[in-house]
């Protein structure tokens with residue numbers, strides 16, 4: 423809990439000072455308004471001319487109040503916007519560092535980035551300014567009241583005690599219920615997002631009914647918890663309103679009886695009409711900042727719960743290291759020396775004591791049974807797999823922590839990534855500023871021509887996020903075109919011809935063969951046909 427608060431504080435640094443002063447103006451303006459109102463009532467016998475300055479003072483007070491509240495809302499929203507943008511940047515960066523296959527699903531991460539960051543909006547825009555105003559505003563009102571009537575001020579202080587007790591009790595009860603509700607909400611959104619992503623699978627396995635029931639149960643849980651929160655919130659606001667109304671009533675009775683001299687006990691002060699009206703007009707203002715705080719309390723609970731979950735997204739992922747990019751346009755030599763790769767949670771090393779010297783411009787095919795570590799070796803070069811022993815050098819540079827070969831490498835992974843957008847967007851991902859000619863050359867080199875001819879919109883044909891409407895071979899060609907467009911001197915291909923029939927495989931192998939000259943390439947494959955275009959075949963075995 424303390425760590426969550428610290429996280430929240432860190433995320434909202436500097437976000438509260440200006441709204442604080444704006445909301446304090448509201449209390450100051452309320453004093454002016456009360457003085458104007460009391461003066462105006464007293465001046466009624468003097469007619470309009472006598473009342474005018476007091477009426478003007480009251481108008482000025484109300485004007486200042488609306489300006490103060492508007493400025494507080496605007497500046498709170500602006501500060502919340504800045505804090506959310508910063509926090510969202512941090513959480514997105516942390517989400518990208520989450521290892522694939524980790525405990526956080528895409529739905530949970532999406533929910534954290536979108537909804538949970540949003541939960542700190544109310545905390546910064548409303549709760550923080552209300553908290554500071556609630557600490558200082560009532561003191562200002564109390565001081566002004568005490569100047570006019572110390573006994574009225576004492577009545578306000580006395581009613582404050584049960585008010586604070588009621589607030590603390592209601593706050594505690596509401597906090598637990600709110601926390602439960604805020605925990606159920608992201609669970610529902612995460613579940614929903616993950617099921618939407620897996621929709622084709624659910625339809626294929628006819629699991630719609632069971633998954634709909636599961637989402638229904640999660641939605642019911644949120645609804646039940648929300649009702650509990652509302653019940654506590656209504657009860658607590660009822661209690662707050664009762665004590666606020668009681669204090670106003672007591673001050674009104676006291677001021678009225680004092681004014682008329684009807685009090686059944688002696689008091690050390692005698693109020694005049696101005697002072698009686700003044701304290702009466704100020705009494706509701708004493709509670710106004712605290713009622714504002716009570717209304718914003720829900721925002722604090724939302725932010726507290728969100729902070730815990732956001733902290734969990736940021737924790738347990740490696741800290742970002744400043745990456746020193748390798749920049750070199752010549753095909754590099756690569757050497758693996760006694761390399762071992764061990765995944766956290768893996769039974770043993772995925773690769774152990776692996777030695778390989780690859781000459782500049784050479785193409786090496788890594789061949790071996792499933793699980794022998796071919797993909798892991800490519801991932802190691804890309805910084806996606808952990809080096810547990812040994813060393814790797816690319817050209818003259820040792821690939822240590824913080825050195826990235828991203829700038830000189832083009833990679834085609836085992837499951838080519840397709841993003842929603844056009845075929846052109848998907849290819850140009852590796853070089854966003856590529857010219858039409860460069861894209862056309864990459865398309866030709868990857869043998870994508872026949873696909874584009876079949877599509878009415880050619881390169882502008884739209885793809886959904888699952889690459890719907892594309893065959894496995896077409897997806898691999900798009901990924902290859904993307905890799906070739908980059909014109910990187912190092913090509914890393916992970917089973918680029920998997921799942922293709924022999925004709926499609928032969929075409930793709932020819933395309934790859936055309937791209938190899940002038941580059942160093944490592945191709946992980948099960949295909950002897952693809953391996954045969956390499957300069958050298960390295961066979962791996964499954965580690966014991």
Ligand SMILES: Nc1ncnc2c1ncn2[C@@H]1O[C@H](COP(=O)(O)OP(=O)(O)OP(=O)(O)O)[C@@H](O)[C@H]1O
Pocket residue numbers: 522523765766767768772790791792793794795796797798799946
């Ligand atoms: N992220 C990971 N976490 C834990 N273990 C992993 C991870 N990635 C791979 N492994 C394990 O490392 C070993 C090597 O996997 P890798 O994918 O490198 O093999 P491969 O030779 O490319 O297999 P395939 O030919 O089936 O693609 C396997 O036992 C695999 O389960």
